[in-house]
Amino acid sequence: MKSMRLLTNCTVAAGVGGIIGWFARKNSELDNHEKHIDSFPLSKHLTKPGLPIFATVSAAVPITNNEDKDMGSKLSTNTSRISQIMKHGFPGLDNVRSFDDFVLSYDRRNRVAHWVFEHLTKERLSYNDKVDRSKCEFTADQSIHPFFRSENTDYKRSGYDRGHLAAAGNHKMEQTHMQQTFMLSNMAPQVGAGFNRDSWNRLEKYVRDLTKVYKDVYVCTGPLYLPKVEADGKKYVRYEVIGSNHVAVPTHFYKIVVGETADSKYEMQAFVMPNAVIGNDVPLQNFMVPPESVERAAGLLFFDKLSRSKLNKINGKSIKG
DNA sequence: TTTATTGT
Numbered sequence: 001m002k003s004m005r006l007l008t009n010c011t012v013a014a015g016v017g018g019i020i021g022w023f024a025r026k027n028s029e030l031d032n033h034e035k036h037i038d039s040f041p042l043s044k045h046l047t048k049p050g051l052p053i054f055a056t057v058s059a060a061v062p063i064t065n066n067e068d069k070d071m072g073s074k075l076s077t078n079t080s081r082i083s084q085i086m087k088h089g090f091p092g093l094d095n096v097r098s099f100d101d102f103v104l105s106y107d108r109r110n111r112v113a114h115w116v117f118e119h120l121t122k123e124r125l126s127y128n129d130k131v132d133r134s135k136c137e138f139t140a141d142q143s144i145h146p147f148f149r150s151e152n153t154d155y156k157r158s159g160y161d162r163g164h165l166a167a168a169g170n171h172k173m174e175q176t177h178m179q180q181t182f183m184l185s186n187m188a189p190q191v192g193a194g195f196n197r198d199s200w201n202r203l204e205k206y207v208r209d210l211t212k213v214y215k216d217v218y219v220c221t222g223p224l225y226l227p228k229v230e231a232d233g234k235k236y237v238r239y240e241v242i243g244s245n246h247v248a249v250p251t252h253f254y255k256i257v258v259g260e261t262a263d264s265k266y267e268m269q270a271f272v273m274p275n276a277v278i279g280n281d282v283p284l285q286n287f288m289v290p291p292e293s294v295e296r297a298a299g300l301l302f303f304d305k306l307s308r309s310k311l312n313k314i315n316g317k318s319i320k321g
Numbered sequence: 322t323t324t325a326t327t328g329t
Contacts, residue, residue, distance in 0.1 A: 133323080133324095155326095156326095156327095157326090157327085159326095161324080161325055161326075162325080162326095163324085163325085164324085167323085167324090168323080168324085169322080169323055169324085190325095192324085192325060192326070193325090196324060196325070197323085197324045197325055198324080200324085201322095201323060201324050201325095204323080204324085205322080205323075
């Protein structure tokens with residue numbers, strides 16, 4: 001397997017090889033993968049993504065006054081944008097919150113999102129002098145119960161950046177869109193120099209550049225807590241927690257990207273990067289992994305509603321008809 | 322260009 005070889009070239013990718021090995025051994029079970037998903041009753045209820053069929057879906061949309069005449073149109077505008085973002089299915093349904101331009105599922109136990117979902121186009125990423133990142137502020141997400149909420153004090157002097165999952169640079173249509181990405185529910189503790197400010201940023205830019213190739217780009221981003229073999233030969237999941245709220249420091253982060261071609265074919269790429277210093281000269285290709293390996297490690301199913309028969313390529317490799 | 326923290 002090509003990606004396996006590539007990963008072993010990257011010394012900091014500890015743990016990823018393990019899940020890929022698992023994937024390789026279980027490969028025969030994948031033949032039943034799609035069949036299994038089709039029979040999974042939840043997917044039948046998700047034919048209209050974005051509709052507030054779950055109480056939490058619209059939790060981040062401020063609805064304070066039932067008599068607000070604007071509410072109807074504002075809600076429907078928001079709902080249609082959420083439908084567009086979530087067109088290919090929800091990876092999971094734990095504590096889903098929708099913002100104006102991205103959707104997030106929150107992990108209360110780790111105080112970090114399970115996943116965030118974004119939809120990118122060239123137009124939406126174009127230069128906009130009305131939107132100013134320096135005016136944005138990191139703010140705690142008041143819609144999350146204080147027991148499970150991360151605070152700025154948790155990150156302060158922790159040694160980690162408040163790293164965006166949905167990147168600020170992906171939301172330049174409106175100042176409010178960008179401001180919403182600064183909600184701490186969209187943050188994870190990330191190694192700053194060498195990761196967030198370097199190779200992870202490089203990956204985010206690469207994903208933005210895919211809008212030059214595909215008219216629509218869908219991207220799902222999240223943390224991983226991967227097991228590692230320790231001295232006794234057993235596997236353990238080990239991660240630091242920071243601050244009084246014990247915000248988990250993920251061992252790795254993933255991005256699953258789908259681009260839609262002009263003739264309605266889809267191409268998928270999956271990346272896993274360790275939350276560690278990575279040299280700027282390491283090619284992004286080295287971090288490509290089979291999407292299934294991320295699904296198994298994260299407990300999520302990505303692009304569940306997108307028929308695998310419409311997938312033309314995975315990680316740049318054509319899929320056999 | 323975008324990604325950010327610390328200290329004054």
